Amino acid sequence: MMPANLRTFDRLPAGQSGQFVIPSALAPSRPVRHFFSLAGLLALLSPLAAQAQSAGSAPNDDPSYRKEFVYGLNFNTRGGLIGGVSVRSSKVLNEKWSRYWSIEGVEVKHPKERRLPSYNGSSFVRDKANYMFVLRPTFGAQRVIFRKAPESGVQINGLFGAGPSIGLLMPYYVYYDYTPRDSNYNALGPEDIRSEAYDPQKHSNLNLIFDRAPLFSGINELKPRVGAHVRGALSFEYGRYRDAVAGIETGFLLELYTKRPIIIRSLNVDENSINNRFYPSVYLTVYLGSRS
Structure with a gap:
């Protein structure tokens, strides 16, 4: 038998049958959601930042200077x-x-x-x-x-x-x-x-x-x-x-x-x-x- 604190999902509102809803007891807290959102954003921007830095520094690698x-x-x-x-x-x-x-x-x-x-x-x-x-x-x-x-x-x-x-x-x-x-x-x-x-x-x-x-x-x-x-x-x-x-x-x-x-x-x-x-x-x- 499922433990009492994990036994049920939240009741689906009318008109939303067939959708899966995370139980409120298992949903991550707001700070955790913010952390993962920020991590995802940094993961997306890192390649762009690296490309921009590489493009900006390349001209100064010229041996003529x-x-x-x-x-x-x-x-x-x-x-x-x-x-x-x-x-x-x-x-x-x-x-x-x-x-x-x-x-x-x-x-x-x-x-x-x-x-x-x-x-x-x-x-x-x-x-x-x-x-x-x-x-x-x-x-x-x-x-x-x-x-x-x-x-x-x-x-x-x-x-x-x-x-x-x-x-x-x-x-x-x-x-x-x-x-x-x-x-x-x-x-x-x-x-x-x-x-x-x-x-x-x-x-x-x-x-x-x-x-x-x-x-x-x-x-x-x-x-x-x-x-x-x-x-x-x-x-x-x-x-x-x-x-x-x-x-x-x-x-x-x-x-x-x-x-x-x-x-x-x-x-x-x-x-x-x-x-x-x-x-x-x-x-x-x-x-x-x-x-x-």
Whole structure:
């Protein structure tokens, strides 16, 4: 005898004789029905998605596209309005991977730099002892994360690299007014304004700083600082044609120097306490280039 909980089918409504109706006790629950419906839909769409992906990626497998060369402007959290410039050369290894080398030249600024007006209407950076310029050769790998369709869309790549950091410290020169003056600030003799490397002890009276000197006044006094860096980034390529590329690269950079670069000096403050060896930053590079 059939168990009581499975003994009967639901009574057929009038006019539906001959149709088979699943007993309500045996019918799958709504979540289960939704699961199987979704599974069936994915099963139908999977071949179409695979075909579309294959069609979209096939053109980039062409062996005629083996190299890429780009150049661009760098913006970063350690620089000014424009951080610097960069070039990058890549070589395709396979459908997904490329290897690259790049060189980046930037200026690194201290976060406590403050620009002040001078009495003649010009300006200077308070407490700045040195400019710091950095060359960063980088060697790394690039992987395609999302390949764009031919002549449209955006391609997303992931990049990782590392290399040495070659820092160059160049003294910051100012024009300082040594003209003898009376209590009313009237000159008592001929004007005496000298170009000198900034020294917080020697140039303690900021009111007598006439102006900043030309950028390369201290070019003969360069001091090297050697370090290393690592970087990780995403690039978004908008190039429409196979032989040209344009896009942006955004990421982070971690940099460490063997000897502390002195960028600012302040009166009665230990320079080692206000200058760092470690320089993390976030950057964005806008680039253009070509492929061959």
